[in-house]
Amino acid sequence: MRRTLTGIALAATAMVALSFLIPLAMLVREQARDRVTTAAEQRAAALSPVLALTTRTQEVRQAVFELDPAGRLAVRLPDGGRVGVLHADADALDGAARDRATVALEVPEGWVYLQPVVLPADRVAVVEAFVPGEELERGVLVSWGVMLLVAAGLVGGSVLVADRLGARVVRSSRSLSEAALALGSGDLEVRVEPDGPPELQEAGAAFNTMADRVVRLLALERELVADLSHRLRTPLTALFLEAERLEGTPDGRRIAVAVGALEEQLTEIITTARAPLAAAPAGAGAKAGSARTSGYGGHAGCDLAEVVLERMEFWSVLAQQQGRSCERYATPRPTPVRVEEDEVAAVLDALVGNVFRHTPQGTAFGVRVERTEDRVVLTVDDAGPGVARPDRARTRGVSVGGSSGLGLDIAGRSAVEPVEIGRAPMGGARVRVAFALAGARPADRSGAAADRRTGRRRAGGHPLSG
Structure with missing residues (x-):
């Protein structure tokens, strides 16, 4: 410029x-x-x-x-x-x-x-x-020479003035561009000093106003999330009391485990929402430090089939209570992904939870874990009415069939490709989520979870039974 x-x-x-x-x-x-x-x-x-x-x-x-x-x-x-x-x-x-x-x-x-x-x-x-x-x-040539010198001085002076003005405009524009990029990358403290021509000064002042407005809106949103999450502690307390009343029974243990996990999630949400806006999300450092890093190329990750297996133990009980049949399959090959266990569990819970919420009791569904050369694909099918508007279902916050509009968005955040929504062989909806396959995997797969999975394998795969 x-x-x-x-x-x-x-x-x-x-x-x-x-x-x-x-x-x-x-x-x-x-x-x-x-x-x-x-x-x-x-x-x-x-x-x-x-x-x-x-x-x-x-x-x-x-x-x-x-x-x-x-x-x-x-x-x-x-x-x-x-x-x-x-x-x-x-x-x-x-x-x-x-x-x-x-x-x-x-x-x-x-x-x-x-x-x-x-x-x-x-x-x-x-x-x-x-x-x-x-x-x-x-005297004509001398006069012409003087005029040429005057003209050269005028041209040189105008170029110098234009260069200085151009440098000022470019400096102001670059400062505004860098501030916009910094704000987009999450630096909520960035502001600009309005400089340059009046138009750029107005643009800089408008940017500062916008940034202040964004900070206020985010603060209000985070505080609202924290308040809503805190209000959920009251029904959780009732659930805890119910679990204590049923202590010693299989249902009591299952409810206690589920309520404990929900309590942890609510605590993390409240802590994250109350953290400073410019800081990293609370719990991120601890989560990264406690995640398993050896064997996944130095990145936090898990074996997707193991996590799906563990979560299906919970969902299979609910399926039996509602008379739902569940087809379950997982590849016998290792399925390491660079996604943490709680994120994989959240994805599965969102997809299977949608089946339970949006299909009548007794509707069959299926869960499959498959592996390609560079992907691990989680597929959830059902025999329900299907998804009439897949494009709207993928949009965050858009309700389809009375939902909150966040389930598929949760799944999409952990995927390496857009969530695929189509028609399942069962006749209902099919949702496929692809995860990136980790580049390395340790040879020794010892541990109780690995033994449990090996004990359930069959030829060509293993069931995800509960």
């Missing part, structure tokens, strides 16, 4: 300079010519009174020398005699004498002015004033 502004200023100044330099140069040349020709005409006119008194050659020569010692005056007498050196040809002299009118003409040596003088007895003498060619151009 700076070079563009400088180039525009240079072109505009050059055009303006040419628009007045060329006419001015011609005017200077004409003025120089008029000055010397006017002086020549005055010398010729001064000789007329002398010729009216006498036409004697000696006396006329003396008068010519006194008027012009440089020898640029000459006279053709009525009798054909000549005084001085005549530069005009005979035809021009005869024409001036015959017409009795002044004549100005160019000659090879310069310029001449012929002044006829009418004498008694109808005689005519012709006075010639000669101006050499170099006299006609004297």
Whole structure:
């Protein structure tokens, strides 16, 4: 932008300079010519009174020398005699004498002015004033040089001013652009100092107002989330009491585990929402530090099939209570992904929870974990009515069928590709979520979870039974 502004200023100044330099140069040349020709005409006119008194050659020569010692005056007498050196040809002299009118003409040596003088007895003498060619151009080149220097100074000064103005505009624009990028990347403290032209100053002030507004809105939103999450503790307390009443029974243990997990999630949400806006989400550091990093290329991750297996133990109980049949399949190959266990569990809970919320009791569903060369794909099918508007279902906050509009958005945040929604072989909806496959995997897969999964394998795969 700076070079563009400088180039525009240079072109505009050059055009303006040419628009007045060329006419001015011609005017200077004409003025120089008029000055010397006017002086020549005055010398010729001064000789007329002398010729009216006498036409004697000696006396006329003396008068010519006194008027012009440089020898640029000459006279053709009525009798054909000549005084001085005549530069005009005979035809021009005869024409001036015959017409009795002044004549100005160019000659090879310069310029001449012929002044006829009418004498008694109808005689005519012709006075010639000669101006050499170099006299006609004297001072013109010097004047042109001065004008060129002035024009160059004007162009240089305008370019310098334009460059400074362009640098100011570019600096203000770059500052505003960098601040916008920083705000977009999460730096909520960034502000700009309005500078530059009035338009950019207004843009900078508007950016600061917008940033302040964003901070206030985020603070209100986070506080609202914290308040709503805190209000959920009351029904959680009732659930805890119910679980204690059922203590010792399978349902009591299951409810206690589920309520404990929900309590942890609510605590994390409240802590995150109350953290400073410019800081990293609370719990992120602890979560990253406690996650398993060995065997996943130095990144936190888990085995997706193991997590799905553990969560299906919970959902299978609910499925039995509602009379739902569940088809479950997982690849026998390892399925390491660079996604933490709680995120994978949240994805599965969102997808299976949608089946339970939006299909009648007794509707069958299926869960599959498959692996490709670089992906691990989690698929949830159901035999319900399906999704009429898949494009709207993928939009965060848009309710489809009375939902909150967040379930598929939760799944999409952990996926490496957009969530795929289609028609399942069962006749209902099919939702597929793809996760990136971790690049490395340890050879030793010891542990209770691995043993449990191995014990349930079959040829070509293993069931995800609860």
